[in-house]
Amino acid sequence: MRARPPLETTEGQSHPSRWISLSRACNLLGVNESTLRRWADAGHVRSFRTPGGHRRFAEDDLRALMAGQGRPGPASYGSLGHLALMRIRRRLQRGKKQQAHWYTGVPEGDRERLRSLGQRLVSLVSEYLSRGSRRSRLMEEARQIGHQYGREFADKRLPVRDAVEAFIFFRKGLDDAAIELAHRGSLSAEEAVEVWELMAGLADQIxxxxxxxxxxxxQPQVAPAG
Known part of the structure; x- marks a missing residue:
């Protein structure tokens, strides 16, 4: 006899259309098991246990999280972009007199375009961490932005070192923001490692x-054969 899931619904909330296993739920969201258990314990995803002790999760709630309609708790990655932008701006302002060549070597008019690309990239990182089902598309967009950054620097004949220095500056802002977010959200060691690995993989592709x-x-232009 199968256990009936508890009627854990509130006013105006429909019953889940389907209950799925822990492994399937993790694959759907692109998160590890401990993260999903923590979200369920916090009430962000409805769940119940079978007589055998296995958890089942409300598919409707999982898809709401994927669509950005739910709140995965205090460790939500949505604030990472805001934290990173604040840290990057603060570092630029604080070190204005000793700004790196990668920043001073770019004309003011082009800096605004680079800032816009940077803001989108930071926002994209937040989405990448929180939306497992869309990571392949977001990864491709991140590559495109990285390519645009590279073209901006290369077209102005700035040395490769300047481009790498700009990347390190950007990466440091993200790393610091991720550390702060991990502390605020009380992430477990496993969850913190997962965030770090996801960010590192994305940064490598950029x-x-x-x-x-x-x-x-x-690349030298090859003259057409005459």
Missing amino acids: LLAMADAYEEVR
Whole structure:
């Protein structure tokens, strides 16, 4: 005899259309098991236990999280972008007299375009961490932005070192924001490692895309055979 799930609904809330296993729920969201258990314990995802002790999760709640309609608790990654932007701006203002070549070497008019790209990239990182089902598309968009950054630097004949220095500056802002977010949300060690690995993988692809842009610009033009 199968256990009936508890009627854990509030006023105006419908019963889940389907209950799915822990492994399937994790695959759907792109998170590890401890993260999903924590969200369920906090009440962000409805769940129940079978007589055998296995958890089942409300698919409707999971899809609401994927669509950005739910709140995965205090460790939500949505605030990472805001924290990172604040840290990056603060570091630029604080070090104005000793700004790096990558910043001073870019004309003021072009800096605004780079800022817009940077803001989108930071926002994209937040989405990438929280939306497992869309990570492949977000990864591709991150590569495109990295490629645009590389073209901006290469077209102005700035050295590769300047491009790498700009990337490190951006990466440091994200790292610091992620550390602060982990402390605020009381992430477990496993969850913190997961965040770090996801960010590192995305950052690696951005850096490679910047390098590809340099290669494309600097490849010698081959004269057509006469």
